Amino acid sequence: MSFPLLTATAVLPAIGAVATAAVPAARRNAAKALALLFSLVTLALAIVVLVRFDPGGARYQLTESHSWIAEFGVRYELGVDGIGVALVALTALLIPFVILAGWHDADPLETGSKRWRPTQGFFALILAVEAMVILSFEATDVFLFYIFFEAMLIPMYFLIGGFGDRAHEHGEEAASTQRSYAAVKFLLYNLVGGLIMLAAVIGLYVVAGNFSLAEIAQARADGTLHMATSTERWLFLGFFFAFAVKAPLWPLHTWLPNAMGEATAPVAVLITAVVDKVGTFAMLRFCLQLFPEASKWATPVILVLAVISIVYGALLAVGQRDIKRLVAYASISHFGFIILGIFAMTSQGQSGATLYMVNHGISTAALMLVAGFLISRRGSRLIADYGGVQKVAPVLAGTFLIGGLATLSLPGLAPFVSEFLVLVGTFARYPAIGIIATFGIVLAALYTLVLYQRTMTGPVKPEVSAMPDLRARELVVVTPLIVLLIFLGVYPKPVTDIVNPAVKQTLSDVHKKDPKPEVEAAK
């Protein structure tokens, strides 16, 4: 038996979490360093996975399979396809930056405050989230996936509720109330989604007799497993609902602005760049593979909801007064694009959607982390409290602008490639929806530039006049992200090469072919 590489990518951060939590309270910095070390080693391991993965090879690679609960046919089955491997790499890549950016977020409060802040816990929870997210990207057993899909809520709940942002316009008391509201809202939304999914998982077992994704998908393709149309649709809806909450899709989105607004910037990145990706990833992997007919049946409604998400999220982002909530609504708009790409059911759309997941992770991380640095300097999340920052902190303003430009999908930066692919893939099948979604790019420019203008330009406000520029630690966080944004914008081929075969497989699962160009079709 070969070395269980995939298990290792998840076990390593889990061990890291335990180890970090076990560091004595006084050795705070040792705990931080340990967490960073584990996240870096996980990254190295993820790179090994990436290298070992052969895009032209079998669909699921590096597979592991062990019996777990034999009575119910639950197996411990791991495996990655091109889409999974890209997202595992993204997760492993972002966590070190999250840890580094949150270096001081969980330090004990200034003396005199009685609140207890377990610094170690913060970093241990981040690593725990990493372990579970990676496992849910790797699990090919539906039940196994479900367990981690739900379990990651627990550490996330504590990260939002316990280590939230203390900057609040109405003082710390209000911040605390808001924070618990946000954490509970996050938990309830996702639990409801998860419970409905649990019902569907059980229903799937009743129908199929096991939980193995590959076996069920194979049986469905062979025709040996027949599902009644209504059964398939109900099961699809059960799965999709959970993923749509996680993603989040309009109108199930309202937990995201609260959660991202109240969490500290690194945790907000963790939510939107990593955890939410499980939702869109699972749509591609589970909804389309297990329920191809129902997916096609639901497509029109989902596309409309996705377009509403795009436009609605962008419009609400324009109207926000709070920097972090603005980014959250922008993310809702971006998730609309991802879901649009998945359900357009074209190669361009789905490749674009997968690429979008990766690029959105990086670009939101860049924007949100710089926003976090900005907020930590001034102690306020309100856009109106800033002005003229670029005069006093030009590097901060410059990186913020690049993050913003990535968010508005400027060509030359990574998100452009994915956004254009999604749009072109949608347009090829549904021109009207494609055109409406294109309005999103104008609105994206609006909210990004308004944010930049109000915070960074204009006369310098007295409160920001002494603001220091980015420090070395912060530059270490931001620079690689920006380099990646530019690199993947100019040369996305390494990622598309990995993703394309998996997308081709997924499309053949749902029996969809790309529409032919008109001129060619006419011949």
Place this chain on the structure above:
Amino acid sequence: MNPVNYLYLAALLFTIGATGVLIRRNAIVVFMCIELMLNACNLAFVTFSRMHGNLDGQIIAFFTMVVAAAEVVVGLAIIVSLFRSRHSASVDDASLMKL
């Protein structure tokens, strides 16, 4: 004598006991009413045993008596300690599940 009459008696005793549990406040009286209900059940068991001609009912009646005896031991101890701390044996005073 028709054994059904014993059943009527058992029902009557049970009703008296139940009413006592519901309307009396004194813990001792409530307790005794519970005993009354248990014994009404015993009477019914024995009657059924007689009517059906097997011993199951009588055996269960013994069990009930054992359980009732155990209950008396625990229950009286609780009532005594309640009375010691509160100087009252009213069940309504003990609504907080603590002393």
Place this chain on the structure above:
Amino acid sequence: MENLIALLIAAPLLGAAVLLVGGRRLDAVGQWVGTLLSTVSFVLGLVLFGDLLGRSAEDRTLTQHLFSWIPVEGFQADVGFRLDQLSMTFVLLITGVGSLIHLYSVGYMEHDERRRRFFGYLNLFLAAMLLLVLADNYLLLYVGWEGVGLASYLLIGFWQHKPSAATAAKKAFLVNRVGDMGLSIAIMLMFTTFGTFAFGPLLGAEGQQGIAGDASEGKLTAIALMLLLAACGKSAQVPLQSWLGDAMEGPTPVSALIHAATMVTAGVYLIVRSAAIFNGAPDAQLVVTVVGAVTLLFGAIVGCAKDDIKKALAGSTMSQIGYMVLAAGLGPIGYVFAIMHLVTHGFFKAGLFLGAGSVMHGMNDEVDMRKYGGLRKYMPVTFVTFGLGYLAIIGFPGLSGFFSKDKIIEAAFAKGGAEGWILGGCALLGAAITAYYMTRVMLMTFFGEERWKNQPTRSPEAPSAEPAAAHHGEHAEPHPHESPKVMTIPMIVLAFGSVFAGGFFSIGDRFLHWLEPVTGHSEGDSPLSVAAVTGATMVCLVIGVGIAYAQYGRRPVPVVAPRGSLLTRAARRDLLQDDFNHVVLVRGGEHLTRSLVYVDHTLVDGVVNGTAASVGGLSGRLRRLQNGFARSYAVSMFGGAAVLVAATLLMRAV
């Protein structure tokens, strides 16, 4: 030779990277690094130009394929370049004028502490613009297209501490994004229609016919209209023209390079480059000519009313690009002349802007022409070069504008039929107005009495428009002086171009023969003879100059602008376009977003919070049942038992 094409773009891109990332160390030499790399690009352009000239006319297309950019099943976008006569023309214009303006900026921005960044942005612009004209497919062109938009955004808002500059920059980017939407929809349409958006297969290459003609006319019209939308955004054509006037908030060299000579003409490039598509969509071509004609009048009218010298020139730019778009809409009759006017306009408009910058440099950054006057004595070089640019733009016989604009007017008439008469008439009217407003600018600036004497130029509250020269002392009376050599030399060079380029291009139809293999050309049949059109143009010119002289040359110019007629007041406000934008888009948008925020909070979130609240209320009520009284539990127990017994009996009875 082909491999040089990438270097052409790489040189300024390297400059941008070095200057923007390099940090303060490069502050002292930044301007020379930028200028040097832009000159390198120009020299490379000349080398390539020499190479092209050495080939036969059919063989003048160089291609370079760098790497596969976005390879996805059925979708192939490459990073590759295509250098033919059309892009070569642009390359020389961009790098040539660009290098001159870099040089000029060395003087102009001398005292700006963020000079290094300015040159970084300028280099970024050059790289993006070169990418735009050299790309061999529409998606890569789109990268350049948005890249120049970004550079323009950064440069308009270069003095970010001025809220007006930051707002203008944002406005420019947003309006351009609306146009970009058109371009991206056009690319999507091309993809679904043809399966490709590369120039080679689509528009034809190496003598082969492209597949652009194979599609239905409806599809081609749709694509062409979307391309036109893109062109309207980038080239400030009605209805997306509103950003150009505000864009004058940027430093003057930026206005000269980006918002006069090069970037704003990208729309014309796009239309001419897509000739194969437009030729198959006559309806779209008609729309193009209408847009061009409307804009050329619109811009000219706005130019007449502005007192701000840069905004008057901006109106003129719009108007001149209107001419080019009109010509491009005429199809093969006009493509060559659109590009020719574009090149000559690049020379004289850049020269005019640099002249305006020089005037402002000497006048404490005053931009109001009513506070100029009689400057010809103080700035002789500026006066002469500006004057030559002036003569060129109004189409004085023998100068550049005369040749290029005249050809467009001829081509408009040659369109034939009623359309030809209307378009030609508009073009002639435009020529008259051009003569009027440019004479007005000339007279108000360099002639008449010296209105700047004995009055402080600037109230203390008003922030300096061009802080580059803030060292002059803000409130003193201006002391007009000639600008340093580093600024006047580019102006002189451009003045040469303004004078001779048109003649050089036209003698022996050189420019026509050069571009014809790419754009194609047909003569059309004009109802008027060439001499008649030229005569009419001259009459228009004389009328325009005459009226302006009567108004501004013979009577003193009031320092405070008179109220003016209704039209004047509307024109000062960009013919109420801005008011429309403000009321409908800005206000409307604010209301929309605000109400959506409210809806999201109360309705979408409200449903959830309401559910949570009602569950909470219900459980609160249920909690009251758990009161701790043993007897109440006993009641519920007996009740439950009774219900059970009753149910059992009932079931049995049934």
